[in-house]
Structure formats: structure tokens, C-alpha cells
Amino acid sequence: MIFKHPVPQFINLMYRRFRYLYLNDTSPVVASIKITQRCNLSCTHCTWVNKVTSDLPLERWKELVDTIYDRGCFVVFIEGGEPTFRTDLTEIISYIKEKGMGCVMFSNGTRRLPEADLDAIWISIDGTEETHDTVRGKGTFNRIMKTLKRNSEKNIFSLTTLSRVNAHEIEKICRELSSTGLKGMIFNFMYPYKDVSTNVLSKEEKIACARELIDLKIKYPKIISSDSYLKSVGQPDKICYPWLLLLATADGEITQGCTVEPAEERNCDVCDMMCGLEATLGFELYRDSVKFWNLFNILSQVDIDRCPDWALRMGRVNRK
Ligand code: SF4
Ligand code: SF4
Numbered sequence: 001m002i003f004k005h006p007v008p009q010f011i012n013l014m015y016r017r018f019r020y021l022y023l024n025d026t027s028p029v030v031a032s033i034k035i036t037q038r039c040n041l042s043c044t045h046c047t048w049v050n051k052v053t054s055d056l057p058l059e060r061w062k063e064l065v066d067t068i069y070d071r072g073c074f075v076v077f078i079e080g081g082e083p084t085f086r087t088d089l090t091e092i093i094s095y096i097k098e099k100g101m102g103c104v105m106f107s108n109g110t111r112r113l114p115e116a117d118l119d120a121i122w123i124s125i126d127g128t129e130e131t132h133d134t135v136r137g138k139g140t141f142n143r144i145m146k147t148l149k150r151n152s153e154k155n156i157f158s159l160t161t162l163s164r165v166n167a168h169e170i171e172k173i174c175r176e177l178s179s180t181g182l183k184g185m186i187f188n189f190m191y192p193y194k195d196v197s198t199n200v201l202s203k204e205e206k207i208a209c210a211r212e213l214i215d216l217k218i219k220y221p222k223i224i225s226s227d228s229y230l231k232s233v234g235q236p237d238k239i240c241y242p243w244l245l246l247l248a249t250a251d252g253e254i255t256q257g258c259t260v261e262p263a264e265e266r267n268c269d270v271c272d273m274m275c276g277l278e279a280t281l282g283f284e285l286y287r288d289s290v291k292f293w294n295l296f297n298i299l300s301q302v303d304i305d306r307c308p309d310w311a312l313r314m315g316r317v318n319r320k
Helices: 009-023 058-071 089-098 129-136 140-150 167-178 203-216 227-232 274-283 287-294
Strands: 030-034 075-079 102-107 120-124 156-162 184-189 245-248 254-256
Touching: 009 274, 009 287, 030 058, 058 089, 058 245, 058 254, 075 089, 089 102, 120 140, 129 140, 156 167, 167 184, 167 203, 184 203, 184 274, 203 227, 227 274, 227 287, 245 274, 274 287
Parallel strands: 030 075, 030 245, 075 102, 102 120, 120 156, 156 184
Antiparallel strands: 245 254
């Protein structure tokens, strides 16, 4: 069951947590929909693009959104390919929002962004200009900077996936991106998919990067990845509930569970991806992770700082 607006999505979160704890309800909460696999780029690490040539029609996506809603999701991430290739993108977004669900879009930031009621836009930025252009193509970093200038009123965040390619320049990335119009910077760790495994950081390297990010937060407050997530990176007791996630692929297939599994068998020991971990920590009501999700408006801007301590966990302070 989803409470519709104007009831804050935060109430949905509490309600779903109650149902999980006392009724063992493992219905999904967050959906990721791959509305197209067309894209103008061919990034070195991409495992998805151009595997399906034709897009499903708008009416079919509305049916899929209905299913996602009925299954219990109250947040939808629009992904691709590059979602802006769809001429009916604004209709898909409106349909999601009319149902009272939060809506965030991923983009490579090189094309015109939609004038639509999105709660946030996450733009992939893989490093400083030189690094980003090596991964995504010459000139792509500057095109993102122009997109940011043209859309300064929008709630836009960077998403940087750390790997051997960019882990050496974390502070440089933070310094450069802090001076742009971004509302915040999110960090993620590359999963060792078979195609990209050579670039993946070792466990020790990931832990070092995560600690560096925690330290850099004071100097660069636009880093918004939660401490709880960063402290869980590389740890054997990290928690991930894959059932929180629902994935709709570009050919309309819906699966519940880990985002790795549609591509290959998952290995949680080597996974530190923020999608599953940050979602789980938010669901477990860790204060800083709930605050992270709140920044995208999808929890209806509850003032997390004023929530009493008995309602939220204080963070994973047990780790050094
Ligand atoms: S922008 Fe995204 S979908 Fe396009 S090639 Fe790069 S990783 Fe793949
Ligand atoms: S592979 Fe990663 S996202 Fe998938 S269930 Fe394991 S920890 Fe979660």
C-alpha cells in the first residue's frame, strides 16, 4: 500500500519498515526503469547500451509503472541508455508523479534535460575533465558543465563511480565539482562485472577511498554520500536487502532483487555499490542515509535533524 500525496513519503518508509519487521513484508520500495537503451555515448564500462534496438511504447511503460506502483514502490529511478532520447519522457515522468511516487532521472548530461516535475537528476561524472573524457568521449565533460549552467534551478547531483581510473584524484574531483552548480556529489564503487573487472578497486583500496571521502566532507560539504554507507564499504557485516529493488528492463521484463543479477550471478563479498547499500541503510532508518534520500525530495522534505533519536538510528559509529 502506498499513501498518496500530501502524506509525506517518510510515512510510507516508516509504514513499510513496520510491515517488514512485524509482517515479514518484503515488497519492493525502489524501482529502476530502463526506458530506452539508445545512447549518444559509448562509455568504456557500459554493459547496457544498444542491446535492445526499439523502445517500448508509452502505453506499455504506463502499464509497467502501474505494476511497479501496485507492487509497493514509492520511488522510481528513470535510467537508460540515455533517457532523454525518448520524446515522450515528460509524459512518463508525469505519469509516475501523478501516482504520488518520487522520481529521479539518471543522465549522461550531454543532452537537453526535460522540463518536467523531476525530484532530482543524477548526472554521471567519472572524474576530472581528462579522466571523464577518456571514459565517456572527448568533449563530454564540457557539455555537462554547459548543461549545469543552463539548468541551475534544477536539483542536479553528480554520481561518480570510483575505480582504478579515478580513485587517485578524489580530492581533485571534489574541488572541481564543488565550484559548479551541482547541489551535491554522490560516490559509488564499481562492481566487478566480468567486462570491467580489471578496473575494479581492491577491498583495501575501496576502504581507503571511503575514509578519504569521509575526511573530505568537512572541506567539501557537497559530498552527500552518507557516512553510514561509506563506513560499510569493504566490511563483512554490511547489510543489503536486494528485495527493496525492482528492475524493469528496456524489453519490459520486471525482476525484484539485486541489480547485478540480470547481467550475471551476484557476489556480495565484492560489492559496495551504493544503490543497494544506501537504500538498505535508508530503510533501516540510519539518520544520515535517510537524510541522503531526503535531499532528492523523495521523502517530502521531512526535517530529519528534528526527528527524535528513538525514531532513527545514529549511524554506524562502531567502525573506525
Ligand atoms: S552514458 Fe550510460 S548508457 Fe550511455 S554509453 Fe555511457 S554508461 Fe552506457
Ligand atoms: S551484489 Fe551488491 S546490490 Fe546485489 S545483493 Fe549483493 S550487496 Fe546487494
